Amino acid sequence: MWDAGMIAMGVAFFAIAIAYVKGCDLLSHTNKSLDGEAAK
Amino acid sequence: MTANGWIQIGLFFALILLAAKPLGVYMARVFERERTFFDVLARPVERLIYKLTGIDETHEMRWTEYAVAMLLFSLVTMIVTYAIERLQHILPLNPQGLAAVAPDLALNTAASFTTNTNWQSYTPETTMSYLTQMVTLAYHNFASASVGIALAIALVRGIAGREKKTLGNFWVDTTRATLWVLLPGSFVLALVLVSQGVVQNFRPYDQAKLVQPMQTQVTGADGKTTTQTVATQTIAQGPVASQEAIKMLGTNGGGFFNANSAHPFENPNALTNLLQMFAIFVIPGALTVTLGRMVKSPGHGWAVFAAMSVLFFAGVLVAYSAESHANPLLHGVRQTTSALQPGGNMEGKEVRFGIANSALFATVTTDASCGAVNGMHDSFTPLGGMVAMVNIMLGELVFGGVGAGLYAMLIFVVVTVFIAGLMVGRTPEYLGKKIESYDVQMSMLYVLIFPLSVLLFTAIAVRMPSLGLSSLNNSGPHGLSEILYAYASATGNNGSAFAGLSANTHWYNLSLTVAMLVGRFLMIVPMLAVAGNLAQKKLAPPSAGTFPVNTPLFTVLLVGVILIVGALTFFPALALGPILEHLLMQAGKSF
Numbered sequence: 001m002w003d004a005g006m007i008a009m010g011v012a013f014f015a016i017a018i019a020y021v022k023g024c025d026l027l028s029h030t031n032k033s034l035d036g037e038a039a040k
Numbered sequence: 041m042t043a044n045g046w047i048q049i050g051l052f053f054a055l056i057l058l059a060a061k062p063l064g065v066y067m068a069r070v071f072e073r074e075r076t077f078f079d080v081l082a083r084p085v086e087r088l089i090y091k092l093t094g095i096d097e098t099h100e101m102r103w104t105e106y107a108v109a110m111l112l113f114s115l116v117t118m119i120v121t122y123a124i125e126r127l128q129h130i131l132p133l134n135p136q137g138l139a140a141v142a143p144d145l146a147l148n149t150a151a152s153f154t155t156n157t158n159w160q161s162y163t164p165e166t167t168m169s170y171l172t173q174m175v176t177l178a179y180h181n182f183a184s185a186s187v188g189i190a191l192a193i194a195l196v197r198g199i200a201g202r203e204k205k206t207l208g209n210f211w212v213d214t215t216r217a218t219l220w221v222l223l224p225g226s227f228v229l230a231l232v233l234v235s236q237g238v239v240q241n242f243r244p245y246d247q248a249k250l251v252q253p254m255q256t257q258v259t260g261a262d263g264k265t266t267t268q269t270v271a272t273q274t275i276a277q278g279p280v281a282s283q284e285a286i287k288m289l290g291t292n293g294g295g296f297f298n299a300n301s302a303h304p305f306e307n308p309n310a311l312t313n314l315l316q317m318f319a320i321f322v323i324p325g326a327l328t329v330t331l332g333r334m335v336k337s338p339g340h341g342w343a344v345f346a347a348m349s350v351l352f353f354a355g356v357l358v359a360y361s362a363e364s365h366a367n368p369l370l371h372g373v374r375q376t377t378s379a380l381q382p383g384g385n386m387e388g389k390e391v392r393f394g395i396a397n398s399a400l401f402a403t404v405t406t407d408a409s410c411g412a413v414n415g416m417h418d419s420f421t422p423l424g425g426m427v428a429m430v431n432i433m434l435g436e437l438v439f440g441g442v443g444a445g446l447y448a449m450l451i452f453v454v455v456t457v458f459i460a461g462l463m464v465g466r467t468p469e470y471l472g473k474k475i476e477s478y479d480v481q482m483s484m485l486y487v488l489i490f491p492l493s494v495l496l497f498t499a500i501a502v503r504m505p506s507l508g509l510s511s512l513n514n515s516g517p518h519g520l521s522e523i524l525y526a527y528a529s530a531t532g533n534n535g536s537a538f539a540g541l542s543a544n545t546h547w548y549n550l551s552l553t554v555a556m557l558v559g560r561f562l563m564i565v566p567m568l569a570v571a572g573n574l575a576q577k578k579l580a581p582p583s584a585g586t587f588p589v590n591t592p593l594f595t596v597l598l599v600g601v602i603l604i605v606g607a608l609t610f611f612p613a614l615a616l617g618p619i620l621e622h623l624l625m626q627a628g629k630s631f
Contacts (some may be wrong), residue, residue: 002143003126007119009324010147013554014115024569031478031573032165034458034467039161 041363042377042583045396048314049356052400053349055318056325056439060159060345063322064329070220071193071213072334082219089215100206100530103572106194107565108211110187114154114561117183121150121176125168134169135244141167144549150228151553153180155560156188157551158287158294161543165276165297168562169231170242172379177294178283182226186217188443191564192327193217193334195447198571200335202579207571216445221323222290229319229547232277237308238281239517246275274310280305288319291441293411293535301414301469302390313393313414317401320410324348324439327446335471339590344449347598351438352407355427359399362424363389369630388419399424406431418522418539422625425538426618429525432532433614435607441533447567454483456594456601457587466585473577482566482573489566491609493531493558497525497551498613511542517624518631526552531559 048416069076090097101109104407124131125146129139141149145162152159153176163170168177190213197207234240237570240479253271260266260555280296284306287293293300301307301316332341344535362385364384366375377383382394383480389398398415405412417428432440436447454470458480468475499524512519518540527536621631 006122006143006147009553010115010118010122010151013557014111014561017111017557017565018108020562021104021111021565024445024485024565026574027481027571028314033474033475034461034474034480035409 041360042396045360045364045394048396049360049400052314052317052404053312053352056321059322059326060319060329063326064341065333066187067221067323067326067330068333070216071208071330074183078220078224082216082310085290086215086219088212089438093211094209095211095215097209097212099209101209102197102205103194103207103568103575105582106207106210107567107568110564111561112189113183113214114187117180118150118154121153121180122146122346123170123282124176125149128169128172131169131171133171133174133242135242136166136169138169139169141172141344144546145388145544148549148553150176151556152535153177153292153294154184155533155556156180156184156290156292156409156444157530157533157556158292159543159556160298160535161292161528161549161552163298165245170278173283173296174279178286181223181283181286181290182218183214183293185222185286185292185442186214187231187314188291188441189217189221189327189590190214190442190443191322192446192450193330195450195567195571196331196334197449198573198575199331199473201575203577204575206461207568207575222286225289225319225323226282226285227552229289229315230281232315233281233284235311236310237304237376238284239277239305240279240281241277243277245277248273248275253604256411263518276305284316285319285413288316288410289323289442291320291324291408291410291444293405293409293413295412301412302416304392305505307412307414309392310397310425313397313401313465316412316414320404320412324408324445327443330493331446331450337471337590340471343590343592343595344446344453344598346592346595347602348407348438348445348449350595350599353404353600355407355438356400357404359403359424360396360426361400362421362427363395365421367421368626369628385419385421385424388416390414392591402428403431404533405440405536407436407440409436409444409533409535411529413536416539417525417536422518422618422622423610425521425525426622428536428540429521429528429618430606430610431615432525432534433491433494433610434526434602435487436532436534437602444533447564451483451486451567452602452605453589454479454597455487455605456598458483459601460587460597464585464587466587469580469586470574471589472579472582472586473574473578475582476573478573479570482569484565485566486570487605489562490531490559494524494527494610495554495613497527497531497555501527502549513542514631516631517617520613521621524613524617526593527555530555533560585606 125141194207296304328345332338401414457470522540
């Protein structure tokens with residue numbers, strides 16, 4: 001029981017981390033140049 | 041402080057400086073897949089590994105694929121580690137018949153070694169079998185270090201790349217880091233350590249008869265105290281040297297024995313002590329040269345090296361000075377330096393190494409994300425202990441962990457370039473690349489996750505006495521320092537303990553597990569996002585507004601930004617911990 005809980009906790013963290021990769025990638029679409037021009 | 045102490049510190053730094061260029065150039069050649077003298081041995085092994093595992097070494101990865109590969113690799117190896125810890129009682133190489141590791145401790149240890157933290161909530165020689173130490177813990181010492189180097193190289197490729205969508209191949213980078221850098225370095229260092237007296241065997245523990253049997257008071261389960269005579273001492277053995285070498289070279293820090301590098305079987309003499317500190321800094325120092333070579337700006341690599349050196353010497357100066365001062369609470373005790381005694385604070389220090397080498401070791405191990413110790417940080421003076429804490433809180437970018445130190449520093453370089461751009465009203469540029477909003481957002485995400493984890497977990501532990509305070513051995517500001525240090529060490533993937541905190545409880549095992557995972561992986565992802573974004577940019581020609589990143593001005597600004605960000609973030613917590621403890625010590629109160 002404990003073992004299942006511990007492994008689930010580890011797997012859950014890495015699942016969140018993979019979703020976080022996707023989230024950071026999506027955020028790149030909001031990228032803007034800091035000199036006011038569109039980012040290239 | 042003594043001239044002898046400073047000569048030893050100077051000798052150590054001179055060795056790092058001398059090794060930086062040849063090793064840095066060698067690593068650049070390894071990761072740019074140029075020919076090296078070691079190809080004759082490593083290349084056939086590399087080809088065999090790719091053939092057996094089906095890896096296409098020509099495949100290039102976008103930053104997202106690189107990140108997911110790294111995460112899945114870490115998850116699988118972490119679960120395997122957990123399983124071996126739980127099953128060690130029925131597996132071979134367990135001559136002491138040690139029991140299975142408890143579930144929460146097994147998870148904590150698996151996360152700890154996967155993240156290059158090597159936080160140890162247990163006594164190794166009475167908890168881990170030889171098989172667990174070798175197959176899981178020593179393996180992770182290699183794997184987590186090679187992942188760190190690969191990630192730093194990916195960021196450097198991002199800085200150096202022009203209109204590219206990829207950062208390299210995670211599997212190739214980790215394989216090459218292991219075969220070309222970590223394995224040969226560890227092999228040589230392990231042999232040297234064995235020659236100096238570090239043990240390497242599979243024997244059961246020795247029993248030694250005490251020359252003078254001693255009597256000790258033991259409290260039984262019924263609460264009654266009895267006097268027992270102790271006539272024998274158990275002396276732990278094991279395959280120590282092979283683990284010791286990569287423990288230092290990979291900035292892992294997890295000791296084979298509980299006393300870590302204060303144990304004579306791990307660190308027998310002054311030469312091994314010097315070699316161990318050298319092994320901690322040599323790869324992180326050399327990676328700055330690798331950076332300079334790969335981005336085709338050697339001066340930038342040396343400017344980063346200089347910033348690290350300034351912060352390193354500032355830390356050593358404060359730690360050595362604090363530990364050399366007499367303790368005002370020890371009345372009537374002669375504490376000046378003489379031929380008969382070292383002077384200053386010797387509590388918790390190995391007499392073989394003394395104050396200078398203990399202060400230097402503590403600074404080195406916390407500048408890097410190593411965490412090995414040759415003295416007890418908890419027994420340092422409040423200001424001496426604060427140096428270790430501040431080094432971790434700055435992000436362990438003063439040379440830092442293998443790879444982790446360089447990418448932490450480069451994130452601060454992006455922030456520095458951004459601030460420099462704001463100061464002069466120009467678009468910030470870094471080595472010809474315009475820094476954009478996404479780069480700054482991801483860099484700040486990287487910077488903010490660290491204090492969020494440290495301060496949040498510390499606050500919960502302090503505010504919930506049944507969870508955080510029940511296993512604390514000291515009260516007042518020193519107790520706060522112990523909790524603060526634990527979460528900073530875990531989130532920073534350092535792994536050293538301030539001690540004074542019995543961390544093998546459900547709360548600490550699980551909360552420190554989360555802190556270690558957050559501090560490793562949730563910081564790596566935005567760093568790789570910066571790398572991926574930088575890689576695809578065009579190079580802008582230098583203009584009058586371009587901020588050169590290979591000058592002393594850049595070094596000063598970089599150091600300033602690091603100190604200001606660190607001070608603004610952690611000063612309130614430090615004021616309530618070591619600073620308050622220092623002032624109260626001067627007023628005659630200890631904790």
